[in-house]
Amino acid sequence: MARIIAIVNQKGGVGKTTTTVNLTAALSALGKRVLLCDFDPQANATSGMGVDKNTASPNVYDVLINDADPSKAVVSTKYGDVIPSNKALAGAGIEMIAIPDRERLLKKALDQLSSHYDYILIDCPPSLEMLTVNALCAAGTLLVPVQCEYYALEGLSDLLSTVRLVKRGLNPTLALEGVLLTMFDSRTNLSLQVAEEVKRHFPGQVYATVIPRNVRLSEAPSHGKPVTDYDPYSRGAEAYRALAQEITEIHQTASL
Secondary structure (H helix, E strand, O other): OOOOEEEEOOOOOOOOOHHHHHHHHHHHHHOOOOOEEEOOOOOOHHHHHHOOOOOOOOHHHHHHHHHOHHHHOOEEOOOOEEOOOOOHHHHHHHHHHHOOOOHHHHHHHOOOOHHHHOOEEEEEOOOOOOOHHHHHHHHOOEEEEEOOOOOOOHHHHHHHHHHHHHHHHHHHHHHOEEEEEOOOOOOOOHHHHHHHHHHHHOOOOOOOOOOOOOHHHHHHHHHOHHHHOOOOOOOHHHHHHHHHHHHHHHHHHHHO
């Protein structure tokens, strides 16, 4: 069965989609079977994997609201498989209100696919509404990207209280996979200070791999490619390959 990891932080611009896309590609390159579930109405992860968000059908919205077969929504790419999203997902939170057991709609869909993959990565929207609650119910663990900038920890207490509520009532086994430092610039004292502060708040749960501020990471999505394909020798690509290696080694050790 797949390890289902929700990549979540309600702050925008912290590197959630960048991490989901590039970690999918890097894990796939290690020979893992990976499915990216784009659960953000902006659908940037869909286009970042080279899939046209305007024509992909059925998509994750159809799976949730129109009872489409999840396996029919999967699009295969050379970087890993994708369940695409589009802007219709923006209204799904309201439409779910009338559906029984609405918090577990995504879980029911991904459970049907889980046996085919080693990893399922969920790119979450920048909010703590019904879509994110669905992702937290579907996931076994959550990976939290935190940018190395001022106010980095602002809002994380809201995320952690949402996680506690989900654990209490909906998904008692949900755990923290790890905290990922993103947009790190070793030349600035601020990045170093934020890194220390995050490690103090999450002792033993911050990845050794740090994602640098790298222009290639910003350019790759406009070409519909992960950075590992767009510029495989860039610092961004090397960092995500190192992260994929670190995560697989953690899981291998845990399963011994």
